[in-house]
Amino acid sequence: MGLNSVFARRLYICWLLKNEQRPNVPKLMVLTGWPRRTLQDVLKALPGMGVELEFIQQGVRNNDGYYQLIDWGPLDAKWIDLNREQILNTITQG
Numbered sequence: 001m002g003l004n005s006v007f008a009r010r011l012y013i014c015w016l017l018k019n020e021q022r023p024n025v026p027k028l029m030v031l032t033g034w035p036r037r038t039l040q041d042v043l044k045a046l047p048g049m050g051v052e053l054e055f056i057q058q059g060v061r062n063n064d065g066y067y068q069l070i071d072w073g074p075l076d077a078k079w080i081d082l083n084r085e086q087i088l089n090t091i092t093q094g
Contacts, residue, residue: 005094008087009034011080013042014051014069015087018077022056022066043067050074 003011016031017023023031028039046053050073057065080087 003087003090005091008090008094009038009042010045010049010051011075011087012084012091013039014046014072014075014077015080015084017053017067017069024066025063027066 012032013028016028020027020031025036025039025043028034029036032039034042043053050071051069052071052073054068054070055065056068059065
């Protein structure tokens with residue numbers, strides 16, 4: 001497949017944003033086992049790839065809420081879904 005682990009992380013986060021109920025950084029940390037900073041970096045990089053995200057504010061604190069994937073941009077959501085295990089393998093081996 002030829003994916004590098006950085007790109008694979010971005011694909012996997014997109015998949016989680018679309019398939020998890022109200023994904024926020026603490027929930028993504030539990031699901032992935034990645035540190036907060038890694039997740040923040042991945043989320044920050046997605047708009048540069050053409051992926052459109054929205055942060056849905058909930059609660060009174062500034063960062064209470066969750067992320068919603070609005071547009072996959074150039075990414076093929078079906079391909080990511082079909083190749084999720086291979087993407088995960090790339091991440092764990094990278």
